[in-house]
Amino acid sequence: MPRVNLDSLPYSTGKKTRLHRILFDNGPGNGLAMILPIDHGLEHGPVDFFANPESVDPRWELRLAKEGEYSAIVFHYGVAEKYMHQFAGEVPLILKVNGKTSIPPDLEAFSPQTATVEDAVRLGADAIGYTLYVGSPLQGEDFRQFQMVRREADRYSMPIIVWAYPRGKYIEEKGGRDSLYAIEYAARTAVELGADVVKLNVPVFDAEKMKLLPKPYDTMRLSMRDAIARLVTAAAGIPVLISGGGRMSDQDLLDRAWASIEAGASGLIFGRNMFQRSLDEAISISNRIKEMMRQTPRSRGKTRRAA
Ligand code: FBP
Numbered sequence: 149m150p151r152v153n154l155d156s157l158p159y160s161t162g163k164k165t166r167l168h169r170i171l172f173d174n175g176p177g178n179g180l181a182m183i184l185p186i187d188h189g190l191e192h193g194p195v196d197f198f199a200n201p202e203s204v205d206p207r208w209e210l211r212l213a214k215e216g217e218y219s220a221i222v223f224h225y226g227v228a229e230k231y232m233h234q235f236a237g238e239v240p241l242i243l244k245v246n247g248k249t250s251i252p253p254d255l256e257a258f259s260p261q262t263a264t265v266e267d268a269v270r271l272g273a274d275a276i277g278y279t280l281y282v283g284s285p286l287q288g289e290d291f292r293q294f295q296m297v298r299r300e301a302d303r304y305s306m307p308i309i310v311w312a313y314p315r316g317k318y319i320e321e322k323g324g325r326d327s328l329y330a331i332e333y334a335a336r337t338a339v340e341l342g343a344d345v346v347k348l349n350v351p352v353f354d355a356e357k358m359k360l361l362p363k364p365y366d367t368m369r370l371s372m373r374d375a376i377a378r379l380v381t382a383a384a385g386i387p388v389l390i391s392g393g394g395r396m397s398d399q400d401l402l403d404r405a406w407a408s409i410e411a412g413a414s415g416l417i418f419g420r421n422m423f424q425r426s427l428d429e430a431i432s433i434s435n436r437i438k439e440m441m442r443q444t445p446r447s448r449g450k451t452r453r454a455a
Pocket of ligand 1: 191313391392393418420
């Protein structure tokens with residue numbers, strides 16, 4: 149699968165400059181990103197930090213991002229504003245500009261705006277993150293909100309990474325949020341609306357749920373690599389980041405990383421699978437993933453800029 153080439157993307161100079169910091173100046177440094185998302189305190193609650201109590205302190209994750217040489221860390225506004233200053237310039241920031249708790253049912257999922265692009269500029273962010281719940285009954289409101297954010301992002305030349313997540317009662321009626329049908333559709337929707345980078349979950353092929361899928365998806369069963377390759381195709385040349393999900397074994401995580409890279413993804417964004425390990429374990433597996441990423445052909449004719 150040919151990897152996305154930053155030079156070929158028709159983005160503004162400002163967006164390319166910021167994406168260059170994430171894709172080339174930090175992390176693996178060859179056009180692939182390894183990103184640490186830390187928005188779980190809002191999205192799932194403190195429970196996600198119980199497996200590694202130290203991780204409740206955002207400075208622990210900032211230390212992991214710095215010592216593990218990540219491409220960027222993701223925070224919501226409050227944590228970014230209180231903690232990023234201690235690592236300013238050392239770890240690139242992706243500011244989430246919308247979010248929600250997991251307390252209301254997901255059947256009518258909608259993630260209201262919590263910060264602006266101007267906040268992101270003030271905090272020195274290199275991109276913003278926006279969660280788009282594709283297929284939700286509140287999708288219309290989401291599209292309108294996204295359009296406002298997208299216009300502000302274009303004005304400030306701030307890249308938008310869209311967490312393109314199928315969600316809500318209609319998605320459940322059509323085979324669920326983890327199907328290839330739903331995730332592929334979410335990928336394309338994000339592209340249609342103006343995402344600069346798309347973040348996607350790995351499809352799951354559940355025999356019972358597949359009976360609810362529209363044709364031809366009801367009979368399609370693919371390997372992880374081939375399923376991710378389809379997502380990359382659905383994203384129509386826009387860089388794709390692949391999510392981690394719940395905690396898994398080292399081998400399963402490495403397999404997911406390898407399948408994603410082989411399939412043409414532009415990066416990985418693993419949260420719980422990193423911060424639910426001890427610092428040493430998290431740095432060690434991050435290094436293995438970075439090495440794996442560095443073994444793949446470069447997506448651009450250079451790596452880091454000369455110092
Ligand atoms: P993980 O690697 O921990 O799954 O993090 C990726 C992520 O997209 C987070 O940014 C977000 O908080 C979470 O997953 C959302 O997961 P879900 O949609 O399952 O609530």
